[in-house]
Amino acid sequence: MQEIKRQFKQGVVYTAIGQYAGVIANFAVTIVLSRLLGPKTYGVLNIILVFLPFFQLLSELGIGPAIVQSHELNDRDYSSLFKILTFWSLIIGAVFGLLGIPVSYFYNDKIYLLLSWMLAPNLILSMMSVVPLSLLQKRQEFKHINITGLLAYLIGGTTGIVTAFLGFGVYSLILTSLIPAFVNFIAYFHFSKLKILKGLDKRALKKIRDFSTYQFEFGIINYFSRNLDNLLVGKFFGQTALGNYGKSYQMITYPNNIFTNVIVPVMQPVLANYQEDVATIKKVYLKVLRFLLIVGIPLSVYLSSNSELIIRFLFGHKWDGAIIPFQILSLTTWIQLITTTIGGIYQSRNMTKTLMKTGLISTAITISFITIGILAGNIDRLALFVAINFYVTFAFNFYVLMKVALKSSILQILKLMIKPLIIAAVAFLGVLAWNLLNIQITNIFLELLIVSIIFWGIDLIGLIITKEINFVLNIVFKK
Structure with missing residues (x-):
């Protein structure tokens, strides 16, 4: 260890x-x-x-x-x-x-x-x-x-x-x-x-034929799962709508770049040496998930509740069409953070065949929701159905991962979600209380700064009260 x-x-x-x-x-x-x-x-x-x-x-x-x-x-x-x-x-x-x-x-x-x-x-x-x-x-x-x-x-x-x-x-x-x-x-x-x-x-x-074949098949399946919405938006809603939808989706990928893209590239090369030691891999993985959930769930709530301020501050009013899709899709940020890690676990367990099979089922679910979203008529409704899809595929993928690859139960992940959910809800109520005061602030940067201080200040207090801050600090600075 x-x-x-x-x-x-x-x-x-x-x-x-x-x-x-x-x-x-x-x-x-x-x-x-x-x-x-x-x-x-x-x-x-x-x-x-x-x-x-x-x-x-x-x-x-x-x-x-x-x-x-x-x-x-x-x-x-x-x-x-x-x-x-x-x-x-x-x-x-x-x-x-x-x-x-x-x-x-x-x-x-x-x-x-x-x-x-x-x-x-x-x-x-x-x-x-x-x-x-x-x-x-x-x-x-x-x-x-x-x-x-x-x-x-x-x-x-x-x-x-x-x-x-x-x-x-x-x-x-x-x-x-x-x-x-x-x-x-x-x-x-x-x-x-x-x-x-x-x-x-x-x-x-x-x-490497067996491993690479299943990995390749999963990659093809995952491609259609991840990109079908963009293909259809460009065709049915036009280039401007695709630009707005793409921008909203791009924004929710940045947390992946900051957190999981630091962990995932290291995960398979390290854990590949322990592919038969399920207990060790599960222990390490649950720590990774705990950290990502502590960060990801409050971040999802923060991005969604402040989507208008964030889009307008960063990109200006010409991108207003991205506000509502971003508000909806950002509620899936925490799911994207932890879902990105799944491939590394299947790879380290040398189970790319299972990865391919679960990817096939997930893609079928995703295609269904995207098709309904396209038929709904605009990118706002599409974003809603895409978000629902993330929650459905999250439940399916982690049920299979925990049961098949890690010989455990998805309940272990659900338990890890309780404290971050409570902390995020309290932080959201704090920002909501501030907004109810209806204090007029004309400077968009100042308004975003105030709500950010309130939200993340409450989040920090919650981490201290629940003692999750000790775990985070150990992960960041020690382990």
Whole structure:
């Protein structure tokens, strides 16, 4: 157990440095670009960006997590896998470039004929990075991964802002992602010390076939679960609506970047060494969930109850269409925080087949709710049905995870939710009481600052009274 703590601490520290700095830089860039470009420009790019993760999955073939998990691969295998992915990604990149033709007809906008080819190099570089990045993760070299990511964020973000001021429009957003992809590939390849050996050993794929196949199938299923709403919003509600919906959804992903994206990249490489020790994995995982719930549930309530102030302060009145979707979707922030960790547990238990099966059922549920939301007629109602879907799939996924992978019960998670729920409810009532005073404040920053102090002040008092603060401090500063 002490060794797990040491490995987690070392990995999380460097991941946190890179992730937090990257989130701050990315958030600042997003604020500037959002004010410069507006919802429609984001909506235009979001339509083609929706397809990018799907093509990345087609290229990666689930190989990344399989490399981290496998103990049978050697240098020749890594070289062969890199060559296979490079060759395959070039083919997929060309297909992605041609995708602009049907997309331009479907959405009746010829801009996608060019955008698809401009995004193709991003796809190719991302896939060529899979093997070098997986080697760094397998060796737990989180320092190199995250310092590189931070520098890539800064370079890409700076370029995006400068070009946006120069009037490049949607192409500024493309450069913001393309440049980091190039920087990351160069750095990952260098630090991984990947040896490109002569020949191609096809047996490398056979060694990881079972794990990677189920991981790949889950990735495809999860893609449709996560992106179907964006595909349909762009078609039926238009680019501006997609920009607003995408912005509201993007806002609720930032907590993931801050918290789970620090923990999850460390989880599988560390726990993979304990895949048969269910008791140890469960003990570690429940601590992770407890921490995420203490943070996530109050944060969900805070974001939802102050959605109007947050959107208008950060992005301005042109983004008012994102307020109600954000208000609704932010109530699922805590679910997204803990759901992101599920894959790491199934991977560390070498149960990607179960991960794929649960993903298939979750996707069927999600498609049903999204279809109803689209038929409801606008993005506000769609957001409501998407939020309901998150709660339904949360119950299903964690019931299966706890019972099958961790030999336990979902009741253990529900018990962890009680204190955060009570604290969040009291903090919300505190802000509600302040609002009932009806004190007129014309400065939006000052108003947001006051309600934030009230909410998080009450939250802190609640943590102290329930003694949850001791657990949080131990997690952050000791363990």
